[in-house]
Amino acid sequence: MHAQLAATSHQFPASGTADAAERSASLRDLFRGQPSDLYSAGEAVFWEGDEAGHIFDVLEGVLRVYRILPDGRRAIMGFIYPGDVLGVSFQSRYLFTAEAVTDVRVRRFARTRFFALVNDTPELRPQLIAILCDEMSAAQDQMLLLGRKSAEERVVSFLLAVNRKNGVGNTIDLPMSRLDIADYLGLTIETVSRMLTGLTRRGLIAPAGRHAIALRRLHALREIAGGDDGESAVAARPASRRAVWPN
Amino acid sequence: MHAQLAATSHQFPASGTADAAERSASLRDLFRGQPSDLYSAGEAVFWEGDEAGHIFDVLEGVLRVYRILPDGRRAIMGFIYPGDVLGVSFQSRYLFTAEAVTDVRVRRFARTRFFALVNDTPELRPQLIAILCDEMSAAQDQMLLLGRKSAEERVVSFLLAVNRKNGVGNTIDLPMSRLDIADYLGLTIETVSRMLTGLTRRGLIAPAGRHAIALRRLHALREIAGGDDGESAVAARPASRRAVWPN
């Protein structure tokens, strides 16, 4: 349930699961009617340090958001999927660069107007807080991963997170390159590759081409991942995405 | 300016620097009149997974907030200082344990009532968003540190962050143990110790007892830290803590 991949975004529940109150005024409805922009794979949507002019609703495609150290080392803070809202956790400037991994379609909304509207709409305010809390939760999962997990645990955690967020029946799509994955997990491409090879050899996963992997033994994988988040945690916290401001 | 240490808290400007608008209704004013609770060093204020009943204003002392993997590995998500507000980024449950590093005095406020009040007070709403954005910013700094910095860079980044947040003339107080620092930086106590020894040998720092360190050559230290955040970034983003909702 916790959007581990989306360090800086929030995925709303599928429309079918929204209750009446939420359906009547969802944050993402604000983007309805906004013109949609296209970005080709590799293009930047905005740059770290830019004036934070807009907030984005991702309709199609996947983005990576990252920061870079002066000497060029890159750390990817998260991958943004369709249904995520990108850019809510900024004040005046973007804290990272957002780049299209695949071709991407987004709707843009002026940040100023976005906050003004949310501020004026009582039903939307808790949703904004919920987004930010989800982002913090994902960021903390990632800090735990980066600070205390082994290479294999990181890779498996990543695969499971992708499966939760975007998986279709235990097969996951990985549109990003190995370098992207490595920079997200604090590893090198070689290490990521070796871990995937090892998991394959043990029959835990089955790569299908470069950008798809079938997860074979979810239970074993979850055990490897560390078990700190994921299904078990979800079971323990079923309502975590619901109302924040208890009206 | 970004509160790198406070992964889950927000430090308000000193009262003297607050402008008129902020002074009239600061978020922390909500805690005025609340009874203050004392926790001895080592005591937990709340536990990960607990129902998130309260939000805390830290008056004195330092806290550590952490998560633990099933096998016992610990990752400290941040240290909370006086002036920080703890617990705003939770939905229904606490995402981590908060424990007193030193004796601590806090004011408690029911989370439900806190959000209700903020929701009903237009001047406070942007402040809440600002807190959450600052937390995200700190979390991202930490992800960059954990994912892409060397042991020495991590230790120096930490020292500089403490100096920015709590330093008095280039001398910093480190109330937490080496184990706490290690678990915060994704290292071991031995590595932290070795890095401090190395920095001392090179004349970059001068330990004064176990829990205080004088920073000798700030410029050189900043260079080691990686230069991604800190003073330079502050210079480039002077107004980042100010208004969020552009009224």
Added chain:
DNA sequence: CGTCACTTTGAAAGCTTTCAATAGGAGTGG
């Protein structure tokens, strides 16, 4: 002043990275 916990230091081991080369795929042009 002694004990206990924390910190520092040393040496060896281990995991990940680095450097290097091979393999595999996608896209392009003939």
Added chain:
DNA sequence: CCACTCCTATTGAAAGCTTTCAAAGTGACG
């Protein structure tokens, strides 16, 4: 439609940084 080229991914071997294991040193506290 196939061959060629380039980019990405995988694999191998050695190096390096951090950890682990162990022991000595230091400081706080009773």
